[in-house]
Each structure stands twice: as C-alpha cells, then as structure tokens.
Amino acid sequence: MASIARKNLFEDIPRFLVAQAGIMFAVSLVTIQLGILKGFSRSTAIVIDYARADLWVASKEMVAFELTSPLPADYINKSMAVTGVDRAEILLVRAGRWRGPDGKLSPARVFGFNPDGELFAGWTLSDGTLKAIKQPYTAIVASGVQKSLGLDENRTGSIGGLPVTIVGTAEDVQSNASSPFLFSSLETANAYGDAEINSSINCIRQASGDLDCANSFKSRPLGQKNGELAPPKPLSLSDPISYVLIRAKPGQDLGQLKQRLLTALPETQILTQAEIAAVTRNYWEVRTGVGFILGLGATVGFIVGMVVVGQILYASVTDHLREFGTLKAMGASNGVIYRIIIEQSLWMAILGYIPSMGICLTLGQWTQMTRGIMILIEPSTAAAVLLLTVVMCMGSAIFAVQKVTRLDPAIVFKA
C-alpha cells in the first residue's frame, strides 16, 4: 500500500525540512547533553580506568580521586609486606600553579608515578615515551589541554618556579572537571607539589618613628642550590603520598586481601579499581550537581522535541483532516488512521535522528580534538537517544490522534 503517512510527509518539502530542523534540534540537544554527561562522567575517572591495579589504598577521608588526604609513603613497604600482594606502586596527586611561556598562570594537576611501574600509566602516548619523564623536571601532558596551558612549540613552562619541559602527550586522559593534567616521575611531581613562593616583609623604623616596610616575593624552588637547578630529591618515607596501587598475586581472593590490607594500614580504605572509579564519578555527578544540570538539559531537549513534533503532527493532521474523514467514511477503523499518524511520527523520528546523530558525532570529535572535552556517544547512548526520539515523536502524536478520534466522518459531505 502506498504509505499515506510518508507521502503526506514529503508532500510539502519546505515544510518537511522545517519540521525536521525542529526535530534535529531537539535530538541534538538531548544527544549532546547526554554525551556531555557521559563524557564528563567517564572523564572524571578515566585515569583510574587506565590503571591496571587490583586494589587502591586510599585515605579513609578520600572523597574522590582528586580530593583525598595524604598517606605516609611508608605504606608502600607495609603494603608489600601483606600476604598476597604481588606489586605495590605509589601515586602522587599534586596541585600546581602552571605558568606558561606567555606568562599566564593556570592551575594544573600533577600526577607522580614510577615510569618503570606497571600499574598506573595504561594510556596511549601520541608522542614521546614514558621513560622520558625520568629526566628531572619533565612531564607528559594530557592531549587537548595544550591551549589551556599556553604551550608553544618549545613546550616549556614552570610550576612554582620550577621548569617544566613537556616530553610527551597522553591521549584521552583529561578529566573535563579538572585542571590540565601533567604526568611526571615521583620525584619531579613531589618537587612541583612542594614548590612555592615565599614572601617576606622587611621593615625599617624611620627617624619619625614610622615604619617603612617592603614586601618581597620570591619563588623558592626546593631544587635550587647556589643558582644551579639541582635535580628533585628522591621521595623519602616521610613524604606524603596519595595512593598505593596494589596488584594481587594470581589466584588471590580480593575480598580477603582487602581485609588484610585494612588491618596492616590503619586509617585507610581499600577499594577495587571499579569502586574508586564509581566513588569519583558519583562525587562529580551527584555531589557537584553537574549531573543534575546536564540531566536537566537533556530533559528540556526531550520536552522541546516533544512540543515541536507535537505541533508539526497536529498541524499536519489538521491539514489532512478531510482525507482522514474520507478514510473514516470509507470505513477505515480508528486503528488504521492511528497507524498512519504513528507511522508519520516514526518517519519524522528516524529522519530527524539520523542526521542529528551524524552532527553530534562530528561535534564530539571536534570538541575532543580541539578542546579536550569529551562528548561521549557510545552505541548504548545512541540507542537510548533513538528510543527517546521514537517515544518523543509517538508521544507527541497523541494530540493528533485525539483530534482524528473526535473527527466526524460526515465532514466529507461538506464541500
């Protein structure tokens, strides 16, 4: 049978295109909001996802990956002493003030880890090698943040007065919720974390009795000695660390290992990789309200789409009222007429969905490449948006269906 729904839809191409633009706007809005929410959520714990640890030893006060209290470095040795632990590695999470080559300041997050280690850096480098950060005052930068850091072709900057030379770029590791990520050796990261700027006030009492004071600011890089830049000092057992990453021996029961680690390491919590990632994501999505805001955006997109499609369908049904009346007069059941309207709404849904998804995927790639912002559109997200679009379009057909239901077929005899 010739599809009346499809033919009605394509009867007036300009009107159809305007209608599809409305649907595409709604679908894109929902997809981008969901994509940003998922991308944001994924990115907040993406560094954790790349790690290969079975368990993470964290402070009992830890709220999220980047919001935790320090642990004694000695816990690395204590961890290794626990039965069932195959390997343990330190992870430092430090905050720093980055000064780019243009002199502009920006916050930075510095992660310190053992470049010869096996448990932390599972990400891919688009340039450079992990071993390169063994050189003092070098770091790997997360892709997409070069612009934020003001990096030029020399790829240098400083943190707290200490120089930073970028020696590599890590792909797809940046959190959308955080300052730009830098990855260094434990020693370098520790030095950047401790680097600070001192201020001192020197006052001289004048003859008049007034005080003449001068406030001096001086950066105090810890590694500087007699004007020469000394290499960062090795991590000592008294230094604070952020996490201990644990790899269990093969065949170990992780539940039991957790208990043994808890006993050996007081004031800690032991989490699996999935658990610490979930805690972090939950923090950002729920406690910061970001999830609510992005979810609200997606809901608004859904409602806008429903209103747009509803108006279009209602107008279309009104335009073709005589035709629906003719069908009813001929003896078509309400079911036949509902099917036409619903088929029309489904055509609108599909034809609005496909180009919208293409636009969103392209936009997602562009934001990832240029801004480091992830709009994550996984197959499950795409399927969910398709389902939402269909529900949105079919739901909006209700008003049109009601209009046709109330239609008096005797309308057909009115000229």
Place this chain on the structure above:
Amino acid sequence: MTAIDFKRFFGKMAPSSLSPVRVMTKEKAIVASHINLVYRNGGEEFKALQDVSLTVKSGEVHLLMGPSGSGKTTLLSILAGLLTPTSGQVHLLGEEITQFSRPHLAAFRLQHLGFIFQGFNLFPALTACENVEVAFHLKGIHQARKKAIELLDQVGLADRCNNRPQDLSGGQKQRVAIARALAGNPQLIMADEPTAALDSQNGHAIIELLRSLAKTSGRTVLIVTHDPRILDVADRVTDLEDGKIVTKLTKAKPGQH
C-alpha cells in the same frame, strides 16, 4: 414544490406516465423509515429532517434532490451510517444499520458502500492508482495495483495511473473518485453532488458513467444533487424540502401507463 425541471427528467413522456412510488417488487437496497433528526441548541430545536421515509430499489439510480438547506446531504449522511438520526430506522441491504455500533458501521461501510464526493476527496499526495489502491487495501484485497489499473481503465483513465490529483482535470479527478468508490465491488454507491464542481459536459459524462456502471453491474446508486441536468439518467427522484419529502417520482417504463 421545487424548481426542478421535471420535463427534462421525464422527457417527452405524457404526464399520465407520472406516478407515485410504485409497489416495490425488486429487492430493496435502502429502506429508511420515519427518520427524524433534531438539533437542540439550548432550549431551541431545529428539525433538520422530519418523518422522512424512503425506499431505494437494488440496481436503480436514485436522485435525492432539493434546494440548498433542504436536508438532502444530512439524509445521505444518515443513510450512509455517518450520522445517527434522532429517531427512525435505516435498513441497508436488509440490515438495520441504526442498531450498529460505530466499529460495526465502519466495517459495513467498508464492505458494502462506495462514496463519491462533491470535492472529490482524493488524497493529494497519492497518484491516481494509489488513491484507488487505498480502498483495496482497506478492504484487505490483494493485487491492489493491478485491480486499480483495471478500474481506472473502466473509467477511461488507465494512462493517468501515475498522475497526482493536481495534474488531473476536475472530470478526471471525479473519474478517479468513481474508480475508488467501485473498488471491492460495493453494492451501494452514494454520491454527494458529484457534478457540482464540473462543467456541463463533464458533469453529464460522469453521470452517464455512473449510470452505465450501475446498470452493467446491478449496483444501486444514490445521488444527492440539485443539478437538474442529470434528471434524465435517474430511475427515480425524491424531492426534499425543509427536511421533508415533498415528491417521489418514478420514471415510467414503456408500457407502464
């Protein structure tokens, strides 16, 4: 009395050949008994139809005539089961449709009735063939395209199968509408002012077509019209005025004086 040119209807027949409704010997396709339709608006009543009784025999072409506002289209709507009368009964093909539920009525119309409208009521987005196919599909009849082309051929439009209504003349549109009405071979065709939107030549051609289709296949055709040009093709005329039947006239057959 209306201004219908009965001379034209009866041609050169003698006035003595006019007779009231004959005793029905043939099968009755439509029997309407004491139909009343009253619209109430607040405390006021408007009687659209008053005690209308009508019989249409199978195989005849019956005209329902009258001036504008006489109630002829309203009566057609009731006879087609599209409107429920305030009182009275309608029997179509031996079944009392006034007792039917809406879905039952719809199914009955689909099975037994074909409609032709003043404004053609074709689906503008569909081609001529597709417009006819719709009726076949609604009735669940297979090979709709082949049968649609056959019907269009019967009405002289086989070569217009792929044309949309906008590309057809008024007369051609009405022919497509007739082909659609004939889909599935319904026993009853109900037409509302089928010539009103057509010029004299096309109007007459359409009526001749309807008459020949009725006569060759034994269908009953009920036509609402105020067009006196088509009187001569009718077997019988019922004249309606102010919601009442004022005249029932039958064309005399040779030897029935």
